[in-house]
Amino acid sequence: MTAKEIFLSPIIDIENLGLDAGAHLLIKHGLNKIPVGGELLVTGNAPGWQAQLSAWCRAQGHPLTFIEGKAQITRSDIHAGRCRGATQTGSADPKQNGAVHEHAWPCYGLAARGATVEAGAPEYAFRLNQKHEVWADNAAELYAQAVAAQWNPDQAIDWNAAFELPDEVENAVAQVMTYMIENENAALVVPARFLGQMHPHFREVQAVLAIQVADEARHIDVFTRRLRLRGREPALSTAGGQASLKTLLDETDFSIAGFLLSVLGEGTFVSLLNFLHAHAPDPVTRQIARLAAIDEGRHVAFGMAHLLRRLKLEPEFRTRLTHAVETRNDALSGTSGLNEEVFDALILLAAGEFTPAAIATGYARVQTLMTDMAEGRLARLLRLGFEGKTAQRLAALHTRNFM
């Protein structure tokens, strides 16, 4: 190399910064601006910087020579090696065309959607890897809403609100809370199981499920706190109730599980929470029910959005949903449905006191609740495109355990 050529090569001065203190970043920056095979001159005055630069260039695969006190690095193409055969994994913004792939391949692994994944990265076998099996176009918005709507039980609920209930009514509250907790356990476990099987490529759905799990954990906590507020322990958990919930956990298809749990079950649960918000005998239970109902409403919205999308792409999937309701009904035909204790507790709780007149009111309110639940199920089934008679039949076949 002539003196003139040296003059023409880009040159950087790392001054007194050693490569043991970060000077390699300046050098990398300089190399990135020249083509492969191009030369970069480096000068510096940190003690031993030449030795450090030699070690660094050797490890990085860049040839190095020293000319007239300056280091001359030739940029090697070795670093391009990581990008050869690498996989492009869509893009971070789900609204961009082609951002979310129809099939999320195992080789995408845990990479952020949109990342370039080096060939040879380990493959992850996420079972839920098909977009149509899990996606909802409004998942990102539902997640954002959920984040904004998170509430802190210590602040959102006045645990010290004054109230006094007859023992029988307080017992009824404890029984209803016992029932709600086991239902919410199912509502936590079902999305949690799918969460671990979902390809992270579907980030927005993953986030919806994660916050749904967090919602349910909070519900379980506040129901338990309400139950213990007057020193009660959880009451009866029946075999029939648990059998009904077990059929939810046994369902391995994401869409069907979402249909049974969110659209039918949690949809029905929203009616129950609204009922408690309106008729519970104490302010704490009413507050809890109101907040939980808002959360559950979002869970229903996601389930609906996902199923509407899937049914649009795959109308024949409606037949599988029909079968799922029928099969579940068959599986539960030997159980008694909603247990007597819960049904009676709801009446008593809506009555508020142990008088014939109050009980008559409570009974009528629970009847209205049953009608509301059935109507709500029917409306959602119709919205999902089920034909009128089928929708009515399926709404009626839904578990008497509510969830």
Next chain:
Amino acid sequence: MTRPFVMGAVAYAPKVVTIWEGFKEYFRARDFEFDFILYSNYERQVEAQFEGAIDIAWNSPLAWVRAERMARTRGQSVRAVAMRDTDCDLASVLVVRGDSAISEVSALRGKIVGFGAIDSPQANLIPLDHLRTQGLVAGRDYTARRFDVLGGKHGDHIGGERDAALSLMAGEIDAAWMIDGNHLAFSREGVLPAGATRIVARTGAYDHCNFTTSPGASEEQVARFVELLMGMAWDDPEVRPLLELEGLKAWRIGRTSGYAQLARAVDDERFYDSKGNILVTDYRY
């Protein structure tokens, strides 16, 4: 079945198993029967080269010096047929604390200098040679404090260099020797805080490991082995993890021009004699 080409390697860390199992798979996928034997130390490995146990050895530079001497004594020959790109032109550096008054080698008189393992070419033998050529002899002009870790591994286990670096920062010694790349590695680890140390000397360039053939190894198998090594490309995602573990970007044809400093140090420090016998007495492996 064709008799496999058997390589010896020293198990200085658990990753060695992963590396050579990967190589075995790579060679076999290309119809080259290959196997390996792991040794706990280089001395045993070099001796095995003369007992017919292995066809080739992945040798440290010191093991190369010994193998070459043993072969010469027996009227046989060994060859360095391949090495890593990162084995070429290494240097060791002498590091002091940033606030040290030592600015050149002559200022080490009366000081305590830290060295790596007794059998480490890069952190003991070559640095001793470097200081000797500058007129400084350990025990006479300065005190050598050795940080001996895992004898027989020829310094592959960098624990000795790291211990010396820690001792330097603790103020127990005045200077410490380490391979130039480890100076950067210890900085990244935080063992040597950024800018807290200064390089005051640097040895001449020397070469590190090589694949050393054993006397009597099949030339045909050696040639195929080298050919397959040279075909390992960093661009190949199946091979890249192995190259990363072994610390190279590309294999190069072996050369023996980079071992003169070490051979001189081996004589001056009386490590091996000219026949490759071990002379040093406080060496356990």
